[in-house]
Amino acid sequence: MSYIAWIDEGVLTREQVGGKGASLSNLAASGFNVPLGFCVTADAYRRFADANGLDARIQAMMAAVDPALPASVAQASAEIEGLVAAATLPEDLKSAIADAYAGLMARQDMACAVRSSAVSEDGAVASFAGLYETYLNVRGERDILDRLQRCYVSLWAERAVAYRARNGGGHDEAMAVVIMGLVPADTSGIAFTAHPVTGSLDTVVINASWGLGEAIVSGRVTPDQFLVAKGSWQIVEREICPKSIATHPEGDGTIDSPVERAMQNQPSLTDDQVAEVAKLASRVEEHYGSPQDVEWALAGGNLFLLQSRPITTL
Numbered sequence: 001m002s003y004i005a006w007i008d009e010g011v012l013t014r015e016q017v018g019g020k021g022a023s024l025s026n027l028a029a030s031g032f033n034v035p036l037g038f039c040v041t042a043d044a045y046r047r048f049a050d051a052n053g054l055d056a057r058i059q060a061m062m063a064a065v066d067p068a069l070p071a072s073v074a075q076a077s078a079e080i081e082g083l084v085a086a087a088t089l090p091e092d093l094k095s096a097i098a099d100a101y102a103g104l105m106a107r108q109d110m111a112c113a114v115r116s117s118a119v120s121e122d123g124a125v126a127s128f129a130g131l132y133e134t135y136l137n138v139r140g141e142r143d144i145l146d147r148l149q150r151c152y153v154s155l156w157a158e159r160a161v162a163y164r165a166r167n168g169g170g171h172d173e174a175m176a177v178v179i180m181g182l183v184p185a186d187t188s189g190i191a192f193t194a195h196p197v198t199g200s201l202d203t204v205v206i207n208a209s210w211g212l213g214e215a216i217v218s219g220r221v222t223p224d225q226f227l228v229a230k231g232s233w234q235i236v237e238r239e240i241c242p243k244s245i246a247t248h249p250e251g252d253g254t255i256d257s258p259v260e261r262a263m264q265n266q267p268s269l270t271d272d273q274v275a276e277v278a279k280l281a282s283r284v285e286e287h288y289g290s291p292q293d294v295e296w297a298l299a300g301g302n303l304f305l306l307q308s309r310p311i312t313t314l
Contacts, residue, residue, distance in 0.1 A: 001043040003096040007034060007180065016041050018117030018176035023308055030287055032280075032305045036108055037180025038100045040148060042119055044093055045175045048152065052087035058156075067165040077158040084153045089145060097148065098141050101179065108181060111137045111249055114147040115178040116154055120164065131160045132175070136212060137182055137249035144179060151177045183304045184249060185297035187268045188213040189223055191281035192311060194291035199314050201291065203236065204228045204278040208268045210259055211246030213295060213306075220256060221245055224268050228278040235274055240267050269298075276303055284308045 005012050005021070012025040017039035028034040049055050058080055066072045104112075116132030133154035135147040154160065155175040164173060189208035194201050207216055207223040215221040221244070227237040242264050245256045269277065280303060281294045291314060295306040 001041075001047055003041055003044040003047065003093055004100045005039045005041055006100075007037045007039065007178070012039065014119060016043075016176070017178070018042060018119050018174075019309065020115060020117035020307060021176050021178050022117075024178065024180070027284070027287070027305055027308060032284070032287075033303065034305050035113075035181040035183055036104060037112070037178060038104060039117065040097055040100075040177040040179065042174035042176045044096070044177075045152060045155075047090060047093055048087065051090040051093075052083075054083060054087060057083060062161075065161075067162070070162070073162050073165070074158050077156055077161050080156040081153050084156060085149070087149075089149060094145060097145060097179075101141055101144050104179070104181075111139050111182045112144065112179050113182045114138050114144065114151065115180070116151040117176040117178050118155060118160075119174050119176070131157070131163055134214075136214065136254050137252065139252065143252060148177050148179070151175060182249065183297040183299050183306065185212050185299050186210070187273075188295075188297035188306075189216055189268075189277075191277055191294045191296060192291070193281050193285040193294070194311055194314055195227075196293075196311065196313060202230050204230060204281050206269070206274060206277050206281075208277075209243050209246065210263065210268055211248050211257075212254060213247075213297065214254060215245060215247040215256065220247075226269070226274045226278075228274060230278070230282055233275040233278055235271060238267070240265060243268065273298065273303075280305065 005017055007025050008028045011029045012022050014022045021039040024034055061076045065076045114135040133151050138147050152175050192205040195205055206226040209216050209221050209223040216223045222241040225239045226235050229236050243259055244264055246259050247254050247256055284294050285292045291311040292308045293311050294308045297304045
């Protein structure tokens with residue numbers, strides 16, 4: 001079994017590193033500006049499960065679940081989460097992750113994002129977006145290992161189990177984990193290469209706000225929105241919203257801090273930056289050949305690509 005796969009060392013498969021890891025490696029190999037990082041593979045999760053005798057117990061619990069009864073799903077999920085949280089990472093796996101983390105820090109000393117990447121995640125039919133855990137601003141081997149195991153636990157969260165029952169992905173699902181440099185974003189957001197409501201394919205819809213993108217994802221801030229015409233890259237519609245908070249790295253996690261009053265109603269992107277994000281998203285769409293939901297971040301004037309997944313709601 002191979003427990004570690006580097007994002008920038010060739011295209012990886014969904015079966016190896018889950019949907020998120022596979023997409024990031026594909027984008028990095030194609031020359032997109034993806035942060036440095038590595039994946040802890042699905043085989044690593046299987047090693048963890050095997051070492052702790054989890055598979056048979058999980059299968060037995062899930063076999064007794066009635067997916068039509070939320071209480072049945074909730075009970076099994078809570079019991080499995082407890083099993084996974086109490087399990088121990090095998091020494092060979094811990095050693096492999098520690099060595100990879102030390103190698104990453106040798107290349108660039110930085111805080112990390114620890115991101116779940118399930119094998120069935122970010123597919124063409126079902127996205128699983130937001131169902132599994134992501135941890136930001138993680139430093140040190142001990143905390144990396146702790147957040148990795150929390151990602152394993154999130155594979156069995158009630159919402160994830162219920163979604164898999166409805167949309168594919170069985171009880172034998174495996175979880176890979178992406179460990180990558182955290183971009184200290186001045187502005188970040190999401191770009192849709194097709195309008196998520198109307199389905200229009202000739203515009204890019206950009207949501208943007210100050211700081212890290214978690215404030216947008218969690219709904220704690222209403223982002224600015226820009227509609228950009230493909231080809232001309234002109235802004236055809238804009239809505240600038242009050243942005244009273246921004247998420248920033250702090251301690252061993254993140255903090256929501258107040259935005260200066262003068263900045264709250266200012267656009268979080270200049271017109272040139274809007275065009276740059278729209279062009280990036282369109283290049284990703286062209287690369288994959290289908291409409292994409294793109295996560296991006298701007299830091300120090302540099303635009304980073306953090307993830308891309310197919311839009312499954314058109």
